[in-house]
């Protein structure tokens with residue numbers, strides 16, 4: 476090949492490189508969830524992919540352990556660091572256990588945020604709550620109290636005992652109980668680990684232990700389905716009302732059959748969209764995570780970080796017979 480030809484060939488390669496599609500320079504944002512196989516996180520991933528498409532040049536890596544454990548997440552985050560991702564957005568199974576590995580990620584220049592279920596402040600740049608913690612705490616009790624005018628025994632069926640989000644909501648719920656809902660008697664809090672089988676067994680255990688139980692409050696989309704199925708199967712519809720936080724597409728059948736009067740949730744698609752949008756803003760240095768910072772979340776709006784570098788998205792919606800059909804088609 477002549478020198479001129481060689482030069483022309485090299486120039487063609489260089490030109491082709493410049494013309495390469497954005498995907499060749501993709502920013503990699505990992506959406507690490509509590510566990511795979513959870514419809515709530517699948518819906519969040521839908522929003523995450525939407526944000527990636529809208530912003531362009533982003534590959535979202537949707538990942539998580541098979542069971543909702545911190546150890547599983549540590550392993551995954553280590554491998555994401557090795558893959559050189561640009562950002563990690565995690566819904567944590569434990570506020571503290573992930574801190575060392577997330578610190579390591581940040582030291583390597585990886586943007587780290589938590590969303591849905593937070594990590595301690597030293598393990599992330601910011602945290603996105605789906606909604607105000609006190610409001611969710613009050614909402615889950617009110618959902619039960621609204622259908623118990625005479626009051627009575629209720630129990631909580633939670634996710635894992637270390638889940639930051641559920642623990643914060645339960646604490647908020649307990650705080651307002653005596654003052655706002657004096658007739659509601661919280662008899663127990665049990666943990667189903669966002670696992671259907673364990674949640675089913677825990678729901679059965681509550682029914683066996685507390686014969687006067689009037690409501691099971693499950694602030695987890697996995698637990699609430701398990702509890703409603705138990706109430707249905709045991710013929711307890713009308714005796715034990717199941718409520719909490721539920722994904723309308725998974726839960727519609729239990730509003731329809733009367734094992735639940737009403738449940739609540741925020742939009743999980745918007746939550747996943749926001750997590751990726753924020754991670755991108757931080758990773759591209761468009762904004763710095765610090766108290767008072769205003770961060771755009773595209774079509775969802777804007778958040779302002781508080782003094783713990785946290786912010787909340789929007790108020791939860793309530794679903795009952797009047798609207799669950801419509802929402803079940805969306806998420």
Ligand code: RAM
Nearest residue numbers: 515634694695696697720
């Ligand atoms: C489960 C998870 C998640 C929580 C929802 C309400 O899917 O525990 O973290 O936000 O329920």
